[in-house]
Amino acid sequence: MGRQRARPVVILADDDNAITSNLAPFLERAGLTVHVASDGEAVLELVERLDPDGCILDVLMPRLDGREALRRLRADGHWLPVVLLTQVGESTERAIALDEGADDYLNKPFDPYELLARLRAVMRRARPGRRPLSASPALRAGDLRMDRISRRAWLRDAELVLTPKAMLLLDYLLTHPDELLTRDRLLEVLWGFEFPVGTRAVDNRIAELRRALGDDAVRPEWIATVPGQGYRFVAKVDEVR
Amino acid sequence: MTRLVSGSLPRLLAPALIGAALGIVLQVIEPEARLYALVSPGLLAGTAGLLCTLVLAAVTLIRQRAAVATQAAVHDAVAKAAEDRLRFLMRLDHELKNPLTAIRAGLANIEQAGDTGTAGTSPGTALASVSAQANRITQLLGDLRKLADLETREIEAAPVDLVSLLHEVREAVDAIPSASERVIQVNVPRAPWPLPLIEGDRDLLFIALQNLVANAVKFSAPGDTVEVRASEDGSWVLLEVADTGAGIPEDEIGEVWQELARGRAARSLPGTGIGLALVRVVVIRHGGQVAIRSRDGQGTVVSIRLPVQGRAGTAPVVAEPRQRRDPRGKVPV
Numbered sequence: 001m002g003r004q005r006a007r008p009v010v011i012l013a014d015d016d017n018a019i020t021s022n023l024a025p026f027l028e029r030a031g032l033t034v035h036v037a038s039d040g041e042a043v044l045e046l047v048e049r050l051d052p053d054g055c056i057l058d059v060l061m062p063r064l065d066g067r068e069a070l071r072r073l074r075a076d077g078h079w080l081p082v083v084l085l086t087q088v089g090e091s092t093e094r095a096i097a098l099d100e101g102a103d104d105y106l107n108k109p110f111d112p113y114e115l116l117a118r119l120r121a122v123m124r125r126a127r128p129g130r131r132p133l134s135a136s137p138a139l140r141a142g143d144l145r146m147d148r149i150s151r152r153a154w155l156r157d158a159e160l161v162l163t164p165k166a167m168l169l170l171d172y173l174l175t176h177p178d179e180l181l182t183r184d185r186l187l188e189v190l191w192g193f194e195f196p197v198g199t200r201a202v203d204n205r206i207a208e209l210r211r212a213l214g215d216d217a218v219r220p221e222w223i224a225t226v227p228g229q230g231y232r233f234v235a236k237v238d239e240v241r
Numbered sequence: 242m243t244r245l246v247s248g249s250l251p252r253l254l255a256p257a258l259i260g261a262a263l264g265i266v267l268q269v270i271e272p273e274a275r276l277y278a279l280v281s282p283g284l285l286a287g288t289a290g291l292l293c294t295l296v297l298a299a300v301t302l303i304r305q306r307a308a309v310a311t312q313a314a315v316h317d318a319v320a321k322a323a324e325d326r327l328r329f330l331m332r333l334d335h336e337l338k339n340p341l342t343a344i345r346a347g348l349a350n351i352e353q354a355g356d357t358g359t360a361g362t363s364p365g366t367a368l369a370s371v372s373a374q375a376n377r378i379t380q381l382l383g384d385l386r387k388l389a390d391l392e393t394r395e396i397e398a399a400p401v402d403l404v405s406l407l408h409e410v411r412e413a414v415d416a417i418p419s420a421s422e423r424v425i426q427v428n429v430p431r432a433p434w435p436l437p438l439i440e441g442d443r444d445l446l447f448i449a450l451q452n453l454v455a456n457a458v459k460f461s462a463p464g465d466t467v468e469v470r471a472s473e474d475g476s477w478v479l480l481e482v483a484d485t486g487a488g489i490p491e492d493e494i495g496e497v498w499q500e501l502a503r504g505r506a507a508r509s510l511p512g513t514g515i516g517l518a519l520v521r522v523v524v525i526r527h528g529g530q531v532a533i534r535s536r537d538g539q540g541t542v543v544s545i546r547l548p549v550q551g552r553a554g555t556a557p558v559v560a561e562p563r564q565r566r567d568p569r570g571k572v573p574v
Contacts, residue, residue, distance in 0.1 A: 109379050163399060165444075191444070193387040196451045198413025201444040 005033075008053040008123060011046050013037040013069070014085070015061045023056075026112050027119075040064025040072075047078055054123045056115065057102070058085045067100055074101045079131050081122035083115070101135030104176075107192060121179060131239065134175040138240035141233075142221065144213065145240065146174055155213060165190055166208045173209075173223065173233040182230040206231060255294075259287065325499065332501035336381055336513065340374035347371040384515035388500055391522045397442040400550055403478060404429050404436055406443060407469060410450045417455060422463035423484075425454070429471045436471050439478055440550040441527040449523040452516040453482040453543050459510060460541070461486025476549055483542035489535040497533060520545075 012027065014020050015038045024034045035050060037043045039061045046052065059066040070082055084102035103122040106115055126132065133139060139146050146153040151167050153160045162170065172189045173181070186202045187195050195201055206223060209215070215222045224234045263283040350367040411427050414420050429436055450469075457467040461484045470481045487506055489497060496502040498521045503514035517533075520543070524531050528548050535541040 109382065163397065165397065193390060194383055195444075196413060196448060196455065198409075198416045198451070199444070199447060200409055201447065204443070 005053065007031060007033045009033045009035065009050055010054040010056065010119065011035050011037055011043055011050070011052050012056045013040070013043045013061065013066065014056075014058040015039060016058075019058075023112060023115070027116065030116050032119075038062075040066060040069030043069045044072060047073060047080065052080060053126075054119055055080055055082045056085065056119060057082055058108075070100050070102060074135055079127075079129065079135070081119075081126045081132060083118050083122060085110075101132070103132050103134050105189075107188070125176075125179070132175075133177070133237055133239070136239040139174045139237055140240045141174060141177070141235040141237045144174075144222065144235070146170065160212045162212055163205075163208065166205045166212070169202075169205050170209055173231070174237050177233045177235065177237040180226055180230060180232055186230065202230075255290070259290065328496075329500060332499075332503075332514070336501055337378065340377045343374045344371050347374070381513045384513045384519075385500065388515060388518055388522060391445065391519065391526065396445065396526050398440050399443065400438045401441050401443045401446060402438055403446075403471060403480070406446060407450065407471065407480075410447060410454055411469070413447075413451050414454045414458060417458055419463070420458050423458055423461055424464075424466045425458075425469070426466070427469045430473065436473055436478060438550045439527070439547045441547070445523045446527070449520045449545070450480070450482070452520050453545075456516055456543075457482055457484035457486060457541070459512075460484065460506070465540075473549065477546045478549055480545045480547070481542055483540065485540040488537045488539050488541055489533075490537045494533065494535055498531065517543075 008031075010027065010032050012020055012024055012034050013036075014023075017038075020036045020038070024036055027034045035046055035052070037046055041064045043055065043057065044064070047055070057066040057070060061069075064072075066084060070084065073080070073082070081103045082101075083104045083106055084100065085108055086105050103125070104118050106118055122132075137147070137149050139148065143156045144153065145155075148171060151164075151171075153162070153167065153170060169186065169190060172186070183202045187199070190201065190205065210217060210220075210223060213222055217223075217225060220234060222233060222235050224232045226232055263286065347367040347370045351364050351371075354364045354367070407427050407429060411425065414425065454467065454469060461467065465485045467486075468481070468483045470479075470483070472479045489504055490506075493502075493504045497504070497517050500518040501514045502518070503512070507514065521531050524545050524547065530546045532544045533541065534544075
């Protein structure tokens with residue numbers, strides 16, 4: 001890896017031809033070289049052969065499903081960025097389970113432009129040849145440390161007491177640092193479905209996190225507000241080895 | 242029941258017969274013993290046996306009757322579920338066929354425009370229409386999944402201050418353009434003490450209450466009044482959302498809590514008919530109850546009762562993952 005390609009190579013894996021035959025040309029026009037796979041085994045084979053820059057992986061596929069394919073890729077040390085296409089509800093606690101190691105999740109049915117934006121974001125964030133943050137079992141940002149497997153976090157030596165939703169949010173922030181995370185996106189992470197306009201569901205959890213971290217919204221060390229849009233995790237995040 | 246009695250007759254009599262036989266045997270063996278001493282052990286044993294048998298028979302009878310009653314209740318529930326399912330499928334069919342017909346018509350327009358270069362409807366308009374209808378179906382599907390998800394997901398059990406929540410709901414509803422043309426009032430008690438906390442998931446309760454108030458705005462006209470009232474009776478918090486709006490016709494009121502139920506008056510308004518079903522699921526999963534009263538042309542009041550936090554016996558049913566609180570709320574998705 002680490003090479004520059006004029007057109008990034010991505011794998012689009014879905015067993016439904018109606019999806020791939022419409023999405024592939026869309027992604028091609030957006031400047032990507034797309035290879036279609038219709039099951040998990042084909043994905044493994046294409047990754048070995050093409051060393052692609054990214055992968056869109058549907059969960060439900062014959063022979064080898066998306067989750068299992070992803071697990072095998074990670075087990076073999078393939079750290080290419082992966083966007084997993086999940087079912088509603090699975091984007092929350094269950095799907096962000098570490099053993100899968102996807103870089104991002106998207107629920108079907110999705111807006112193709114949203115998929116493209118997510119794919120570009122994970123490819124931009126990719127650290128060629130290195131494990132993505134989203135596949136790391138433990139992360140550190142300054143004095144903040146998180147064990148993603150046991151879902152526990154510490155500030156210096158004190159363990160943080162957080163609601164499950166706030167912990168989930170912290171996990172997403174830590175694995176998507178320096179990215180503008182809109183309220184809608186974070187709502188989808190927390191809940192997996194749409195909320196009425198005007199909800200403060202995200203802001204309330206961010207406030208909970210800030211209280212626990214002692215973070216000042218005006219001069220944030222960790223979580224910055226992007227006015228009118230959402231939030232950004234501003235601290236530098238590293239793996240804990 | 243007949244079988245029980247006839248089958249039990251020998252058993253009923255057996256202890257008494259054994260008692261009498263014992264008495265006769267004793268009489269024969271010990272002819273000099275006094276009569277009461279001879280007869281009474283036999284009689285006592287016989288009576289005790291008879292009593293035991295009667296009690297057992299009564300228990301069996303009650304059990305059988307209860308089983309029959311349960312069976313009838315199960316049968317009713319199954320019949321009701323089947324009927325609900327059928328109605329749901331009919332409503333789903335109804336909600337899907339319009340957008341799909343529009344999409345097919347839109348696609349035909351686009352094809353014709355491609356063939357001839359001219360058409361009554363420009364491809365741009367047709368594309369916009371197809372896109373809007375696709376969004377409509379997406380919305381419908383999203384709402385149904387939301388409902389299915391809420392019936393099964395784990396509900397957080399944190400203390401919730403309904404007063405601040407109601408103000409948040411008020412602010413959110415104020416953002417609806419037509420809300421400024423209604424008189425919206427939020428009344429929460431301050432005396433003799435403020436509204437007690439309840440236990441649950443604040444985000445979900447927000448969805449439920451926002452839905453109710455937004456509904457009240459949606460089904461009323463400029464100048465109408467929308468009142469949000471809260472009160473408490475020790476174990477329960479009562480929340481009411483009332484409006485002086487269009488009301489619901491009597492023949493439609495029974496169906497309002499069902500998913501995809503949309504009244505005739507709502508057909509012309511945007512929405513998927515999931516709102517009240519969602520409210521019901523959220524409230525039931527919090528251990529609460531919902532009710533609705535309406536007069537056609539006069540207005541509607543929806544009441545929610547939620548258990549006060551920490552009240553013995555009325556603790557909210559929360560944090561119990563994957564447990565259906567209402568078997569009829571099932572959505573086949």
